[in-house]
Amino acid sequence: MSWIEKVTGPLEQKKAYRDYKARVKALPGGYRQAAAALERYLMFMGPSNDGKSLIAMLDDLVELLEQSAAAGTPVRDVLGANPVEFAELFMDNYGGGSWIRKERARLSTSIERAVAQGQEP
Template identity: 55%
Template sequence: MTAGPGEPKKRYLQYLEVVTGSLEEKKRWRRYKARIKELPEDYRTAVEALERYLMHFGPGDGAVSMHEDLADLFEQSAADGTPIREVVGQDPVEFVEAFLANYPEGQWIRRERERLTSAIDRVTGNEP
C-alpha cells in the first residue's frame, strides 16, 4: 500500500486534532477574537467580561458558536448605538444566564447535575 501525495500530512493533521482539538474551531475562535477587538472599547470590555463568565459556566462543545452569537449581538448593538445596559439589563448575571440557556448542549454543569441526580436516585431506589 502506498501513501498518496499529502497522505502523511493528512495523518499528521488528524493526530494533531486529536491532541489539540479541531483546527477549524481554533480558526473560528481567532476570527471571533478579531471581531471583538474591533468593537468600541466599552462594548469590548463588556463582551470580555461576559466571555470570562461563559468560560466557567458555558458549554465545552459548541462554545465558539455561542461566542460568535454574542459577538453578533454586540456588533449590532454598537452599530445601532444601543447602550450596553439596554443589551444586558440591570442584572448582567441574569442576562448571561438567559443567554447561556440557549446553549444547553455540552455544559459541564448540566452533566454534573444529571450525574448527581442519577446517583442519588440509584441509591434511594428512585430510578426513573
C-alpha cells in the same frame, strides 16, 4: 481528523475562535469590555464539553454586541440590569454543559426522587 487535530483539537474551531477574538478587538471600548467579561463567564459556566456549541455561542454574542454598537444601543440596554441573568438565559440556547450545570441537574433529580419517595417516619 489529522494527527495534529487529535492532539490539539479541531483546527476549524481554533480558527473560528481567532476570528471571534479579532471581532471583539474591533468593538468599541465598553462593548469590548462587556464581551471580555461575558466571555470569561461563559468559558467557566458554558458548554465546556462541546467546543462547537461554545464557538457558536461566542459568535452569536459578538454579533449581538456588533449590532448593538452599530445601532448605538447602550451596553446596559443589551444586557439588562443583571448581567448574570442575561448570561444564564443566553447560555440556555446552546447545547453542551458545564460541570455546574450537570451538578444542578443532579441536585434537582435527587430532590425530586426524595420527594417522590415521600417522608417516612
